[in-house]
Structures are given as C-alpha cells and as structure tokens.
Amino acid sequence: EDQVTQSPEALRLQEGESSSLNCSYTVSGLRGLFWYRQDPGKGPEFLFTLYSAGEEKEKERLKATLTKKESFLHITAPKPEDSATYLCAVQANSGYALNFGKGTSLLVTP
Amino acid sequence: GAVVSQHPSWVICKSGTSVKIECRSLDFQATTMFWYRQFPKQSLMLMATSNEGSKATYEQGVEKDKFLINHASLTLSTLTVTSAHPEDSSFYICSSGRDPPKNIQYFGAGTRLSVL
Numbered sequence: 001e002d003q004v005t006q007s008p009e010a011l012r013l014q015e016g017e018s019s020s021l022n023c024s025y026t027v028s029g030l031r032g033l034f035w036y037r038q039d040p041g042k043g044p045e046f047l048f049t050l051y052s053a054g055e056e057k058e059k060e061r062l063k064a065t066l067t068k069k070e071s072f073l074h075i076t077a078p079k080p081e082d083s084a085t086y087l088c089a090v091q092a093n094s095g096y097a098l099n100f101g102k103g104t105s106l107l108v109t110p
Numbered sequence: 111g112a113v114v115s116q117h118p119s120w121v122i123c124k125s126g127t128s129v130k131i132e133c134r135s136l137d138f139q140a141t142t143m144f145w146y147r148q149f150p151k152q153s154l155m156l157m158a159t160s161n162e163g164s165k166a167t168y169e170q171g172v173e174k175d176k177f178l179i180n181h182a183s184l185t186l187s188t189l190t191v192t193s194a195h196p197e198d199s200s201f202y203i204c205s206s207g208r209d210p211p212k213n214i215q216y217f218g219a220g221t222r223l224s225v226l
Contacts, residue, residue: 032213043116043203043217044154087153096213097144098205100153 002027006088006101013078013108021073021104023088033071034098035064036087044087047073078108113137114206116218123194124226131189131221133204139184140206144215145177148201160187160204194225 005024013019025033032051036044048057050066057064061082063074073086085105089098113136123129133143141162146154158179159167166179176198178190187206191198201222205215 034215036217041201041220041222043114043205043220046214046216049214089154091213091215095159096142096207096215097156097159098154098215099156102153 002090002092002099004088004090004099004101006086006104008104009102010105011107013075013106015079015108015110016077018074018076018078020075021086021088021106023071023073023101024069025071025088025090025101026069027090027092027099029093031091031093031096033066034089034091035062035071035073036089038085038087038103047086075106078106080108080110082106083108114204114216114218116204116221118221119219120222120224122224122226125195126193128190128192129194129223131191131202131204131223133187133189133206133218135185135206135208138206138208140187140208141184143181143187143204143206145179145187145189146203146205148203148220154203157202158189160189162187191223194223196225199223199225 003026007022032049035047038044048064053068085103087103089100115134117132143160145157160179160181162181168174181187203220205217
C-alpha cells in the first residue's frame with residue numbers, strides 16, 4: 001500500500017531562517033511526486049512535480065529534491081507570506097489520483 | 111497553470127437534504143476528475159474518480175449511493191451529497207489534469223459543507 005509521511009507536522013521559523021520539510025514515501029511504481037501549498041480554507045496550489053531520483057526543481061525561495069525514498073522541500077530565507085500548509089503527494093503508475101501526506105504547517109514570523 | 115472552478119465555496123444545509131457541488135475545468139477538457147474530502151487538521155482523502163460518459167469509481171468505504179457523481183460533459187463533474195447528515199460535514203475538493211501532461215493535478219478552491 002502506498003504511504004506518504006511528512007515531517008515535521010508543524011514548523012515555526014523566523015523570517016530569513018532557512019529550513020527543510022521532509023516527505024518519506026513508499027509507492028509501487030512512482031509516476032511522480034508532487035508538492036502543493038494549501039492556505040486555510042482553500043484548495044491546494046501546485047508547486048512542483050518530481051519524476052526521478054536526483055531531480056531538483058526551484059521556484060523563488062523553494063527548492064524540491066527527490067531520492068528513491070524521500071523528498072525535501074527547502075525554504076531559503078522565508079517570508080511571512082510563505083506561511084501555509086505544504087502537502088506532499090505521490091502518484092503511482094497505475095493512475096492519476098494523488099495519495100497525500102498529512103502536511104507540514106509552516107508559520108513564518110516577522 | 112490550468113484553472114479548475116468549484117461552486118459553491120460554502121454551503122450550510124439541514125440534515126436529510128441533498129447538496130450538489132460543481133467542478134468545472136475552465137480552459138481545458140477533462141475526461142477524468144477526482145473528488146477528495148478533507149477533515150480538519152487532516153490531509154486530502156480520495157473519494158472517487160469521475161469519468162466523462164461513464165460511471166464513477168469509488169474508493170473503498172465511500173458509499174456510492176450517498177455521494178452521487180455525474181460527469182456529463184468534458185468540462186463539468188458534479189458531486190451530490192444525498193440525505194446529508196452532520197458527519198458528512200467536511201471540505202470537499204475536486205481536481206483534474208490537463209492532457210498532456212495529464213498527471214499534473216490542479217485543484218478547485220474547495221467547498222465547505224456544514225450539515226446542521
């Protein structure tokens with residue numbers, strides 16, 4: 001059975017304090033690993049898709065990396081507007097539905 | 111990115127009534143859409159896969175007679191919660207992927223359902 005585990009559950013950073021979020025996964029045949037951002041009361045907003053170990057993608061202050069067992073979302077010099085819940089999800093070769101982790105709730109204080 | 115529109119954003123209903131939620135792909139055709147449910151402080155759980163022109167596929171434990179899905183066109187899927195009860199109160203979200211690459215799923219803004 002596919003499993004996605006995210007850590008930590010919650011993270012509080014000061015503005016400018018870089019850190020990383022972890023996503024450990026098991027899946028029978030990975031089509032893709034996804035990172036989304038979700039603000040309270042909103043649907044998830046697409047950030048990145050990673051397809052193979054060693055792949056990296058960047059967007060502004062965010063950088064996602066992938067190994068065969070886990071993915072990291074690195075946040076460099078975060079700002080208060082980066083506060084949100086970050087969701088990791090895996091997509092198996094068998095279909096297009098996503099299996100989500102529980103998310104990491106990030107709070108960045110000024 | 112692709113745009114998926116969901117309506118309504120918030121609905122309050124009495125126990126025993128039915129509620130319909132719409133999910134539209136605004137700038138692409140979607141042969142497949144997905145419906146998820148999210149309880150407070152929990153992650154998104156897949157409820158069903160909506161297929162245009164055919165029956166939906168439901169995940170284990172999801173009652174197909176309670177959560178009716180209709181995907182009558184390439185841009186619209188609807189989820190009807192029939193005879194809603196307080197335990198059905200949740201955040202319902204749909205997603206779809208543009209083809210290609212079909213695998214990147216874009217989500218609607220979600221519908222908050224409160225059953226009194």
